[in-house]
Amino acid sequence: MSEKNKKKQIIKKNSSAASVESYKNKIVTFLKAYGKKSMPLSELESKCKTKKSGRENFTEAFSQLRTEGVIMMKKGMKAALCSRVKAYPGTVTRLSRTFGFAMTDDGVEYFIPGKCMLGAMPNDRVLISPIASRSGEPEGEVLDILEFGSSQLTGKIEFEDGRPYLVPDTASRNHIIIVREESIPFENGDKVLAEIVYRGRRHAEHKVKITLVFGSSEYAASTAASILVMHGAPTAFPDEVLKEARKISEGGVQEYCFNNREDLRNMTIFTIDGAESKDLDDAVSVQKTKKGYCLGVHIADVSHYVKGNSALDKEALMRGTSIYYADKVIPMLPKELSNGICSLNPNEDRLTLSAFMELDKDGNMLSYRFCKSVIRSRVKGVYSEINRILEGSETAEIAEKYGAVRDNITLMNELADKLIAKKQLRHAPEIETTESKLIINEDGICCDVQPRERGKAERIIEEFMLTANEAAAKLAKDKKVPFVYRIHEAPPEEKSELLHEMLPKYGFECPPFSEFKPAHAAKILESARGTEKFEAINMLVLRSMAKAKYSPEPLGHFGLVLDDYAHFTSPIRRYPDLAIHRIITDILAGYNNEWLSKRYSGFAVNASERSSAAEVRAVTIERECEDCYKAEYMKAHIGESFTAKISGVTEFGFYAELPNTVEGLVHIRTLPEGEYDYTEPVALTEKFSGVSYTLGQTVQVICAAVNVSDGTIDFVLDDDEQEEEE
Template sequence: MSWGNFFRRQIMSEKSKKKYPAAKKNSGSGVESYRNKIVTFLNTHSKKLMPLSELESKCRTKKHGRDDFIEAFSQLRNEGVISMKKAMKVGLCSRLGLKTGKITRLSRTFGFGITDDGTEYFIPGKCMLGAMPGDRVLIAKIASRSGEPEGEVVDIISFGSQQLTGVIEIVDGSAYLVPDTASRNHITIVRDKNVPFKEGDKVLAEIAHRGMRHAEHKVRVIQVFGCAESAASCAQAVIACHGVPTEFSPEVLREAKKISEGGVQEYSFNNREDLRHLSIFTIDSAESKDLDDAVSVEKTEKGYLLGVHIADVSHYVKGNSAIDKEALNRGTSVYYADKVIPMLPKELSNGICSLNPDEDRLTLSAFIEFDSDGEMISYRFCKSVIRSRVKGIYSEINSILEKRETDEIHAKYSALLGDIALMDELADLLIAKKNRRHAPEIETTETRLFIDENGVCTAASPRERGKSERIIEEFMLSANEAAAKLAKEKQTPFVYRIHEAPPEGKVESLHEILPKFGLECPHFTEFRPVHASKILEAARGTDKAEAVNMLVLRSMSKAKYSPEPLGHFGLALDDYAHFTSPIRRYPDLAIHRIITDIIAGYGSQWLSKRYGGFAVNAAERSSSAEVRAATVERECEDCYKAELMKQHIGETFRGRISGVTDFGFYVMLPDTIEGLVHIRTLPDGQYDYSEPVSLRESFSGVCYELGMEIDVICAAVNVSDGTIDFILDNEEE
């Protein structure tokens, strides 16, 4: 077979949906030898490109070594080490100036890709080579008119997800998919009589055929969710597309049922501290059913003794059990609208593990002693049994702290009023301590969606954060810090929560941008939390405060899990972990197992042997699961927000510019709804983009700036992809 026919078959075959060419993977010395020969020859050859047939003849000396050569060539191409251009010519990517990266998004006429060094490239549609979001590609830099990095896809190394969501459209009797996040080109549907659909349906499809252009792709519908105008249907499609499991296997359910039916047995109290005499209670939202943390506070001679009592999920969920494997796979519970996809079966999450009031529950407790200034003096962890006094509700306790509670609320908490006052006192000290260490106080807003009995979104608002929310936040932070300190002290493998300093490029951007807001940002040899804190403090109370808060927030790295204690920039802490939510986060469950064995007296050598690989795997998979869950939650929320705004098309709203791009700007309304004012809807003119601060019209001087208040009209919405389009109110023009 000729090389041309070989690659055409491999690239276009439906069997090669993940990588191509799909030669069998060998591990012999022959393949490794050919890998070295190929790289060495291409690196030393006088020409950057050479015919593949010539490369083979120069490298392959064995008469029967072609399979090994093909495998070596395939591996190097799939790894992005070599590239094959037109006319079957091959070269080293490093010599050709090619970079490996991933396609992140597409529109009808262009796309974007991010290379492994973090550079984002604008890619014209004609230069996409049919690549789809998630595909690993080789990108070549090309001339740019805008000054921003521009590139073309020269090779697709491996395919990303083969599934995509969209809406069915029927044209002249032929069915097409209008994708949500991929190219806006209509994609031809290969019909399957076993999966009926109709126009306007929201569906999940898989790629049945890859063409060299987006218009040549073909898909097959594999699941229908209902009307694309329904946010509930669209949310189900988002969940399916991202591969979030929604059902538990029979084996997992059997294990959960057995645990639940066994109940909390008194023999389980052995070797546990009995804390049922203490004033311990939970504080959470009214709708919460998975109560995994409870608190207690006592006054001491030195200051305060805080007790943070966490559901002992690890007592029930043993390592490598069916439930444990499923929990690791899910990584976290997923919350959207008024629904939850739990990490654990409800028999555990809402039942035997939930710290429900007036029921004996097994817990892992952290006792942390503070002095009168809120400084941590000591900590200890123990296995325990508690009995929560009451299910505390944030809004009710806020009313007590603000001295506006009703008689009914006063009666409910009458035996705990002293405890609540003491908690408030300690939380104030902990907040003051956080301020002393200059942890950046970045404001973020969560959205609360209101869903009616038909599953339709009827309203949205910022989620309230009162004093009781701050109390619980500070107490959980303290327990998380103590858990990380314990692990470091015992020199044991662990899953830490880390937040690294902002990337150097983001810090440089702050240096350039902040003077435009009248703020100085001197150059630092090392950007520390105190520097971010001072920037925010300088802007506080000014009309630029919100804009500066957005800029600092966007400069931050993403927090993640790690087996290494690299510190937490946002909290200005050297030691931090996630300990307090094992019902809904796997890393918390993971470290509960480790802490349990520390309490049992096992030494660092034994702990290292048992948990070394486990901690690395749990950190890596938990980070990936967290990203997936956050993406799903955001995309689902966008669909519900669009559904809400569909009821308000044509209405005028006052909002604030929350983001500026070269194609327009985003406006956020007070209820957290955000929409795009596209540049094509602005008054005619020549607009200059000052990234990421403003769009200015060159002749009139009209400027649309980050943080600026503005009146907009809701012009259009697309529930299916969660987008909202605003236009300027006429008076703003």
């Protein structure tokens, strides 16, 4: 094609684009002039003076405006401006079997009843119209689906009258028709991934084909695999990323890498982690000084290997964090790095970024400094073994293993006590939470669930990491450079007001405040600690808290009562830590503020936003997978009676938690017959008898049913046991 013809084509394309744009302007102008009424499409087309030659551009302009949520079609082929008829463009964010949620482009989240969803799926662009609310929160209906999002959904196969159907995990209570000739082979009861091949106006009218079979829905491992796929968690690394990782691993730690690093290999430095940990990214050292202590926290220098904008870096940013569930991990970095060259394995030279904090005799930070370093960990410390040492109950084998660092452990324990006392003086609220430990047998089945123990060794490392994290944030703030901070804002006003309202009902006074501060939360918890109401008060305070997240602004940490805080200590498994290592490295290299600001301002914003989103995704995946494994464990205990505590109350019943952290729902329909009032968020009370089921209350329950595929456990009250107690 000649240059002249090319230019003609470009001019023609530009002219066409301008013509579509001019039609868009005309359509909006005429609809605005029409007032609140909707205009017949034929009249709108006529007003826009659409000739036969321009009909294609008019249609395209109209279609674009609909997709953008600017205009909508009403019954009778009439068009209207969305803003005039109170219809707002947004995105479906969540979906359950009976309802969904959609977020408008202005950030307002609407609850959408299932019958008002119009068959919309997660990530669909939709048009939302407000409807009368039953709860006081925004409630709406989907008027139109502007653009389809995901067409994938998970569920299990069920046969009915010899015909297979998909029972989706979300989206509908109805069976969905499977187009069998387009599907891969499957069996009754399989957990599967399906793709929508036909969309109806209700979820039950969709048709799907099966694209992937995970295995039997009776096994938690199959359901966990489906959860990973639905949340878009990448389980395999691209070839380019693996190639980079292998090259780094094969290169090893060479002597020339020690240039411009402090050689700390003669210092007594060692790691302390769980027995099963393989990605050891932090090591510690403590020395006595004239003024108090010198605490060293030495972190794997992942940024030395993972360079900005490399394939490894892009993949790490996309993943955001490692995901841990059951006995498995989906790492942020390939194992060649996470378990290999970056892991601070004992008796191996490792490149680190070290933080040294000078503390006085009470644990107050006097000064800090950071440096590039090389270390050689003395021993792979294990929490349970060090707890035995601190308790004085270690075996001869443990005593021998830690012989060279025994004095250091004693000194670390001493310093940790000072740091814990300092935290208490800051009035940091000590909210109690219990994590679960899932025991998985050789067949991959959950055979036990236990509360995860947290001894003094865990507290020691936690306090040391907090101190290093604070120092990292102080460095960035002092240098006035872009950074990724870990922030925890004060509770929203409505939640602190709810505390004011609820505490007296439990017999506790809420301290007077015009602004809710950490000291108020600490005082509430301390007044309840040791009483039978503590679990309820602890839960109320916990639920009043805002969610921690990442931010390019140093907004402080409410829960820790710190003005300066960041995540510095886990660059193998968290991207924000890797991000700030890269910034600290350039600070140490002597780059000026102007250069640092230019290089990292946008990066800090992007890393904060994406890391916060990745963290939410990881927490959701871990929780959903854990629920499935717990349900799998409880299959062997159906019909058994347990003592439990009410851990959550809703309008449809209450949740009861067993001592081993397993939680199940006691549905309102299984409670003694009556009329129940719901006092959000703490109690269900029968109107006439006055019988109440309250947060923190002890109840006797029977495991009635489990659903591994959904990760749900159903309890019913054990009436016989309750009557005996009375």
